[in-house]
Each structure stands twice: as C-alpha cells, then as structure tokens.
Amino acid sequence: MRILIIITxxxxxxxxxxxxxxxxxxxxxxxxxxxxxxxNRASFECxxxxxxxxxxxxxxxxKHVELLNVLMWKYRKRSSTFMWRFLILYWPMTAQWYRSNxxxxxxxxxxxxxxxxxxxxxxxxxxxxxxxxxxVRQLTVNEDILRYLERIRPDLVIIPSSAxxxxxxxxxxxxxxxxxxxxxxxxxxxxxxxxxxxxxxPDHLSVWGEQSKEHAVYIHxxxxxxxxxxxxPRFDSYFSNDPKHFAPPYDFDYILFxxxxxxxDELSALxxxxxxxxxxxxxxxxxxxxxxPHPKKHQRICEDVFRPDFFENVILDRQAGEYHxxxxxxxxxxxxxxxxxxxxxARLVVxxxxxxxxxxxxxxxxxxxxxxxxxxxxxxxxxxxxYYEHFRGVERIKGLFxxxxxxxxxxxxxxxxxxxxxxxxxxxxxxLKYFLxxxxxxxxxxxxxxxxxxxxx
Numbered sequence: 001m002r003i004l005i006i007i008t009x010x011x012x013x014x015x016x017x018x019x020x021x022x023x024x025x026x027x028x029x030x031x032x033x034x035x036x037x038x039x040n041r042a043s044f045e046c047x048x049x050x051x052x053x054x055x056x057x058x059x060x061x062x063k064h065v066e067l068l069n070v071l072m073w074k075y076r077k078r079s080s081t082f083m084w085r086f087l088i089l090y091w092p093m094t095a096q097w098y099r100s101n102x103x104x105x106x107x108x109x110x111x112x113x114x115x116x117x118x119x120x121x122x123x124x125x126x127x128x129x130x131x132x133x134x135x136v137r138q139l140t141v142n143e144d145i146l147r148y149l150e151r152i153r154p155d156l157v158i159i160p161s162s163a164x165x166x167x168x169x170x171x172x173x174x175x176x177x178x179x180x181x182x183x184x185x186x187x188x189x190x191x192x193x194x195x196x197x198x199x200x201x202p203d204h205l206s207v208w209g210e211q212s213k214e215h216a217v218y219i220h221x222x223x224x225x226x227x228x229x230x231x232x233p234r235f236d237s238y239f240s241n242d243p244k245h246f247a248p249p250y251d252f253d254y255i256l257f258x259x260x261x262x263x264x265d266e267l268s269a270l271x272x273x274x275x276x277x278x279x280x281x282x283x284x285x286x287x288x289x290x291x292x293p294h295p296k297k298h299q300r301i302c303e304d305v306f307r308p309d310f311f312e313n314v315i316l317d318r319q320a321g322e323y324h325x326x327x328x329x330x331x332x333x334x335x336x337x338x339x340x341x342x343x344x345x346a347r348l349v350v351x352x353x354x355x356x357x358x359x360x361x362x363x364x365x366x367x368x369x370x371x372x373x374x375x376x377x378x379x380x381x382x383x384x385x386x387y388y389e390h391f392r393g394v395e396r397i398k399g400l401f402x403x404x405x406x407x408x409x410x411x412x413x414x415x416x417x418x419x420x421x422x423x424x425x426x427x428x429x430x431x432l433k434y435f436l437x438x439x440x441x442x443x444x445x446x447x448x449x450x451x452x453x454x455x456x457x
Contacts (some may be wrong), residue, residue: 001028001029001155001156001451001455001457002028002029002031002152002153002154002155002156003025003028003029003030003031003154003155003156003157003158003451004031004032004033004148004149004152004154004156004157004158004180005022005030005031005032005033005157005158005159006032006033006034006145006157006158006159006167006171007032007033007034007035007038007044007160008034008035008038008159008160008161008165008167008168009035009038010038010039010040010333011187011333012160012187013034013038013040013043013044013333014040014234014333014336015160015187015232015233015234016160016185016233017043017044018040018043018336019233019234019236019336019443020233020444021233021443021444021447022158022444022447023444024442024444024445024447024448025444025447025448025451028451029049030047030049031049031050031051031152031154032044032047032049032050032051033050033051033052033053033054033145033148034053034054035053035054035056035167036053036054036055036056038053040333051148051151051152052148053144054142054144054145054148054167055142055144056142056166056167057140057142060139060140060142060166061166063135063138063139064139064166064169066135067132067135067136067138067139067199068164068195068196068197069086069090069119069123069196070119070122070123070128070131070132070135071123071132071196071197071199072085072086072119072123072195072196072197073086073119073120073122073123073124074123074124074128074132074197075196075197075219076123078197078218078219079193079194079215079219079389080386080387080388080389081190081193081194081387081388081389081390082194082196083387084383084384084387084388085194085195086116086119087378088378088379090115090116090119091116132199136199139166139169141170141173141174142166142167142170145167145170145171145174146170146174149174149178149180150178153178153180154178154180155180155181155455156180156181156182156183156451156454156455157171157175157180157181157182157183158183158185158451159171159182159183159184159185160184160185160187161184161185161186161187161191162186162187162188162191162195163184163186163191163192163195163196163198163220164191164195164196168184168198168202169198169199169200171202172184172198172200172201172202173200175202175203181203181204181454181455182202182203182204183202183203183204183205183206183450183451183454184202184204184205184206185206185230185447186205186206186207186208186212186216187232188208188232188355189208189212189355189358189390189435189436190388190389190390192205192207192212192215192216192219192220193212193215193219193388193389193390194388194389194390197219197220198220201220201221201222203226203454204226204227204228204450204454205222205226205227205228206227206228206229206230206447206450207227207228207229207230208229208230208231208232208435208436208437209229209231209433209434209435209436209437210229210433210434210435210437211390211393211434211435212229212390212435213227213228213229215389215390228446228450229437230437230443230446230447230450231436231437231438231443231446232436232443233443233444234336235358235359235362235436235438236442236443237336237337237339237340238340238343238359238362238363239362239438240442241340243344243363243364246340246341246344246345247341247345248341248345249318249338249341249342249345250288250290250345252286252287252288253285253286253287253288253347254287254288254289254290254345254346254347255273255287255288255289255290255346255347255348255349255350255413255417256289256290256292256317256342256343256346256348256349256350256351256360257269257270257273257289257290257291257292257314257349257350257351258292258294258349258350258351258352258354258356258357258360259291259292259293259294259297259351259352259354260294260297260351260352260353260354260381260384261294261296261297261298261354262298262352262377262379262380262381262384263297263298263299263300263301263376263377263379263380264300264352264374264377264379264380264381265300265302265374265375265376265377265380266291266293266304266352267302267303267304267306268302268374268406269350269370269374269406269409270289270291270306270311270314271310271311272406272409272410273289273313273314273350273409273410273413274289274311274312274313274314275410276409276410276413276414277289277312277313278312278313280414283414283417283418284313284417287313287347287417288313288314288315289311289313289314289315290314290315290316290317290342290346291306291314291315291316291317291320292316292317292319292320292342292356293306293316293320293324294354295320295323295333295334298379300376300377301376301377302376302377305324305325306324317342319334319335319338319342322334339359340363343356343359343360343362343363343365344363344364344365346360346365347417348365348366348367348368348413348416348417348420349365349366349367349368350367350368350370350409350413351367351368351369351370352369352370352371352380352381352384353369353371353381353384353385353388353391353394357369357400358432358435358436361397361398361399361400361428361432362428362429362432362436363425364399364423364425364428365399366399366400366401366416366420366421366422367399367400367401368401368402368403368412368413368416369381369394369400369401369402369403370403370409371384371385371402371403371404372403372404372405372406372408372409373406374406375406382404390435393434393435394435396431396434397428397431397432397435398423398427398428398430398431399421399423399428399431401416401421
C-alpha cells in the first residue's frame with residue numbers, strides 16, 4: 001500500500017509526527033510532503049520517502065475563505081458556532097476588530113461593516129444558488145499538490161486537518177481523478193463544528209469522539225459509517241503512564257490557572273485568586289497560583305501582560321515564560337511532554353472553557369470552569385458556553401464545576417480546596433468518552449485499523 005501523508009503546519013508536526021501517530025504505518029510505503037513554511041523539518045526530512053515541499057497561493061486561500069464564509073452563513077442553523085464566528089469576525093459592534101478599534105478610522109470601520117454584510121447577502125437562499133458555484137469555479141487546484149499526486153500515485157492520502165484548509169479541499173476534489181482514497185484526521189475538539197461546511201468531502205473522517213461524529217453527520221452530511229471516533233494523539237501520554245510516573249514540576253502545592261485563546265480579562269481573575277489565598281492562609285498554606293496563558297491568545301482590549309510584582313501568590317508557569325513576554329510566530333508549539341506532570345499534580349485547575357479542561361479531567365484533576373461575563377469582551381466565557389456547539393453537554397462531565405459570576409470565583413475555589421468533591425478517575429474518564437474516545441490501544445493503533453478497513457491488504 002502506498003500512502004501519502006500531507007503536513008500543512010507545525011502544529012501537525014508536533015501532534016502527529018513527534019507523537020509517533022504514524023509509526024504504526026511504517027510497514028507500508030509512506031510518502032511525506034509538507035508546506036514550505038513548516039519550520040520543524042528534521043523529523044520528516046529524515047523519512048525514506050520524503051518527497052519535498054509545496055507552496056500555497058495566498059490569493060487562492062483568500063478566495064477559499066470567502067467561499068467558506070458564505071457557506072457558514074447559508075448553513076448557520078446547523079451549528080450555533082457558525083453565527084458566533086460571524087459575530088466576532090465580521091458583524092459591527094460585536095466583531096473584535098471593531099471593538100478594539102472603536103476610536104480608530106471611521107472609514108476603515110465602515111468598510112469592515114460592509115464586508116460583514118456581504119456574507120449574509122451571498123449566503124441567502126435566492127443568491128447562494130448562484131454565488132456558491134461561482135466561488136467554487138474561482139478555486140484553482142494547487143499545482144504542487146497535483147504534481148506530487150501524479151508522481152507518487154498513492155492508494156491513500158492522509159491529512160491532519162482543521163476541516164478548513166484549502167489543501168484538504170484539493171485532495172478531496174482530486175480523488176476520483178487519481179483513484180485514491182482520502183482520510184482526514186480532524187485535529188481539534190471544535191474543528192468539525194466551528195469553521196464552516198466541508199464542500200468537498202473525504203472518503204473517511206477520524207474525529208475526537210461521538211459528539212464530533214454527530215457533528216460530522218449533521219453539519220457536514222458525512223455518512224455515519226464513514227466517520228470513526230479515534231481520539232487525538234497528543235493525549236496518548238495521559239493514558240499510557242501511571243500518574244505516579246510524572247514528578248511535580250514545582251516543590252510547592254499549586255492551583256493551575258489556564259488561559260484561553262479568545263479575548264478574556266484573565267488578570268482580574270488572577271487578582272481575585274491572589275486575594276483569596278492571602279486572606280485564607282490557614283487553608284492554602286504555601287499554595288500558589290501558577291498562571292499559564294494560552295500560547296496563541298488573541299488580542300485583548302484590557303491590560304494583558306502578566307507582571308509578577310503585582311501579585312503575592314501568583315507566578316507564571318515556567319514553560320509559559322518561553323512565549324508570554326516575547327512575540328512568537330505561528331511555528332512555536334509548546335512541548336507536550338511537560339503537560340502531564342503539570343496537570344496530574346495540580347490541586348485544582350481553574351480555566352475558561354478550553355481544551356485544557358479536557359486534559360486536566362483525563363488526569364483526574366478537578367476543574368473549575370470560569371464561565372462568567374468579564375464585562376469587557378463580547379467573547380468572554382459566558383458567551384463561549386452559550387454559542388460554541390462543542391461545549392453543549394459539558395455539564396455532565398464528572399469533576400467539572402462552574403463559576404458563573406465573577407464575585408463567586410474566590411468562594412468557589414475555596415470550596416473545592418477545603419472540601420473537594422472527589423470522583424474516581426475511571427468515572428471521570430467514562431463521563432468524557434462522549435467527547436473524547438479512548439480505549440486500551442494507542443492512537444496509532446486505532447489509526448492503523450482505519451487504514452486497513454479502507455485499503456484491505
């Protein structure tokens with residue numbers, strides 16, 4: 001069997017190459033190609049069948065985004081996240097760009113408003129029948145991808161995907177021409193429900209869990225038997241090792257505060273927790289708050305740089321120091337090997353709604369989800385809980401608690417530290433399985449089973 005694996009970003013180098021997700025396929029003839037802007041190259045350039053790099057025409061990418069935005073509006077009722085995405089990207093008064101530039105150039109703000117109206121117009125029932133085919137015709141196939149397909153002639157093309165990238169679309173469009181099968185590995189929890197509609201479908205999708213499978217069927221029109229729950233390779237280490245294997249990263253007790261990508265006033269929350277610990281020394285002792293801001297956080301419209309001298313009991317996570325105080329490009333990816341020791345050993349994790357809550361719960365650590373209105377950002381967690389499709393049903397997860405009012409944050413933490421509600425880790429994992437599939441096999445072994453079912457020996 002000849003397999004072509006396409007890597008489109010450094011994120012996928014970390015999540016799939018460095019994690020060993022494809023190692024179980026090494027008995028097959030596996031070819032690799034990668035986007036020319038990928039920086040972490042050594043781990044795939046050493047492969048026996050590394051074929052080279054491809055370029056991407058940014059003008060074609062822009063046209064691709066235009067089409068996906070029109071489709072997002074046309075099918076907005078299929079996922080509540082589609083409307084949310086439109087509101088925070090394009091709609092006047094709620095779009096983050098507009099809010100952060102509300103005292104800026106009036107003409108630029110007016111142009112953004114006009115652009116925001118374009119997608120509801122083109123995605124409306126009368127015009128979408130004309131607009132969508134027209135936009136599809138504007139999308140030329142990537143010539144580099146075409147040449148690699150002609151040269152390699154794969155039986156199967158595998159591509160880690162966000163369900164949004166033009167390369168994946170090209171691979172799906174060309175499959176009948178070259179008679180190969182396509183397998184998209186959906187990378188993140190929200191990808192299948194938050195971007196747009198995949199208008200060129202692969203032969204098979206692998207997704208995080210049963211929730212994502214339901215989204216693939218309802219939102220994208222995939223056949224249920226063409227979608228497999230497989231989990232994610234970047235969480236394998238949480239399941240494959242005993243918690244005692246991971247030594248604490250600090251020599252004191254700590255509560256971990258994980259930041260989110262969406263704009264949210266995290267420093268105010270940290271100040272509340274700082275006062276909480278100072279005011280209750282008998283309960284907390286030497287416990288500190290370890291703050292881990294999101295490495296890809298979006299611009300805030302409030303103070304957002306952590307200054308340790310402003311706090312008595314809050315420190316910056318040591319790995320976060322690699323990126324928080326300096327501008328990093330999109331190639332930076334935190335080392336996943338650090339996460340288990342950080343999460344397994346925390347007394348409690350406090351976080352807005354983010355994938356890190358799933359990781360903490362896998363480790364058997366209680367999580368207090370911050371879901372209150374910060375009074376500053378439209379994107380604060382009360383709205384992410386309301387609009388994000390993939391957060392529906394998280395209230396059923398064992399070990400996950402909620403703080404719905406800012407003034408309650410200190411008390412909620414105090415309750416969970418003073419009298420923690422403990423669930424058996426097996427109970428917590430069982431309650432997570434709807435969102436994240438796991439079993440006794442590794443991700444790579446589950447992937448191999450899918451490949452075998454698609455291309456029998």
